Amino acid sequence: MRWFLQVFSGQIRMRLAYPWSFWITLALELFVVASINWYLWSAVIDSRGGVAFAGFPLTTLVLYSMITSILRRVQMNFDQFGGIGDDIFSGALNKYLVYPVSYFGFRYAMHLGGSWVSFLQSFLALMIFWMSFVWQDNPLPQLAALTQFFVLVFLGVTLRFLINAAIQTLAFWFEQIWALMILLSFLIMLLGGQLIPMDLYPVWAQNILFWSPFPLLAAWPAEALLGRMSWPLFAQACSISCLWILIFLGISHCSFSLGVRNYSGIGA
């Protein structure tokens, strides 16, 4: 598995070769997300006569939206619209097919490397914001919350890679799959609690979505970092996450094995 570490570290070095673009877009995104959520939730709370949602004061809602925004960025990586689907469409898959190592393994190492760099930088930015603006209402995360958060982020990054892979391998049949990826992003945003906390969803929706893969990507890690996740719930989240990882691993593997028989390597 030394090759896996080489790909992982190579991807990190490649990302760090151009850090400015990441920091500029991150700063802009966080500023926009914080501003929109601040004004939006202020208006909502004002309309309720100044009564905040249970357990979610204004600053917590803003912080939550920033955490989910960062997680979306970490998981999407740069291969959201490229990656496997682009390899198939452009014929870049050819070079990976002649390597005596797993293509998914190679791509996963790249995804992890890219996510790791994004995560470290984004987490640093989040902590700066947290300590500067919202620490009075939201105490800084303790070791337990940080542990839960890191584990769930890792599982979320892996799960998102496999969900993407399952969709992107459809490129063997449909060639262009970016529209499906946009649809997937919207679904995850809507059903995964990336815009508002899951606690604010109707109870029936919460009960259904609890078993779906969507909240595992952002809502639950965000709640863990905010110190709102019990250990039993964390264990449950990890179990559901592992189950979905196995399911999507199976789907993407089958899809790849079937699709690669149709592959013509066009474009190379």
Added chain:
Amino acid sequence: MGSIRSLFHRRWIDRHALKPISFEVAPGEIVGLLGANGAGKTTLIKMLAGIMHPSSGEAEVQGFTPWHRKAAFKQQIALILGQKSQLWPDLPAADSLMLLQEIYGIEPNAYQQRLNYFLDNLDLRKLLKTQIRRLSLGERMKFELVAALLHEPKVIFLDEPTIGLDIGSQRTIRNFLHDYRKTFRPAMILTSHYMEDVVALCERLLILREGELVFSGRLSEITDRYAQTRRIRLGIKNHEMNKAILAVCPQAKEGTDESGTLHLSVAKDAVSETILKILQVAPLVDLAIEEEDLASIIDALQTSKAAPRHLL
């Protein structure tokens, strides 16, 4: 209208990229795979490298069926695509090569030894730590060769390795491949549109036309078999002699230049007889006998429209 119609109803056309063909390549041999664009060369290479799955047929490379993509098979092959890179553009070549060392599980000593061989033979040592995207096309192609050959493959597929390169870089790569073959004796299949590559490297040729193998044999056989005529160029001092020559050689044609040169195209068996006849009627100041151009013969073989009847 066609574009709008295709939104609702698409028509699929089945086209055979390759028809049944059969050939073997021995260790240490370089075989040139030629054909016009779309003839099926790259498709054939992709099948043999395990990238494409054929609809029917069998192939064996080093005892493996390529499209089963066994790791042991991949350890023994290399694919070099002149128009695609396997190196990471934003990292120095050294990083990509180290990754390949891990992918192919090359022992550190063997890796260093092989790397030294490539760096010295391709004059790349000073560029090892330069970011790939900052290299010239020729330098990048040399590193592509290193990347592909680092694990000492037994079978090498080269798809237009000199495409787009300047004359000097083309020559360097040709010389390197020539020496590499002599030293390591892999089986190599080369596609190229450059005649210089074919002549310098290939002992045997396979020519494809519309997916069909139309020629398989040694390079020298092409001229022996298909170059049935020779071109004779005659320089004549006195233009008035032209008529006399044309009388003994009715197939001769007057040149378009004003030097009074006559051009004849005669069957290769009749060359000496024709020249003797001409010398009897006219004194010559210049005489040249030329074989038919190899590129023209190959072009005729690989494109049905251009192919003269006697070549097919």
